[in-house]
Amino acid sequence: MASSVKKNKQATPQYTRAELMNHAEALFAVKAEVLYGALYEAAQETFSIEEAKERINQFMKAKVKG
Template sequence: MTLEKNEKSPLHAGQEAGGPRYTLEELKEHAEPLFSVKEEVLAGAFFGAQDKLFTVAEAHTKIEQFMKAKVD
């Protein structure tokens, strides 16, 4: 089953602050429909944070910071 941005799913419910937390693997599985990025981008944004849990909102913030980071 493919998730769409408008589709109701457990991951979308986590967008509010303090919502459900998900493993990095769960977020990677839904990287494109939730964040409009490939799972490799999500992996880069979360490098070194493998064993933690994140809300969808936290993941979105980390991805935005990663994408805006200055490269020398």
């Protein structure tokens, strides 16, 4: 009998905002304040390293409203 067990992809680790902010300079080479701004409007509570990097890049490229 053939088994229909599906292999799950290895999930990327998720970290809380606080964990990421505590290590912002080591992980992303930005101050915690920059990471706070990048994650400010996000509805989710946990992020992967790649998700946080992408949000930081978008935040840094955003135009300042005057």
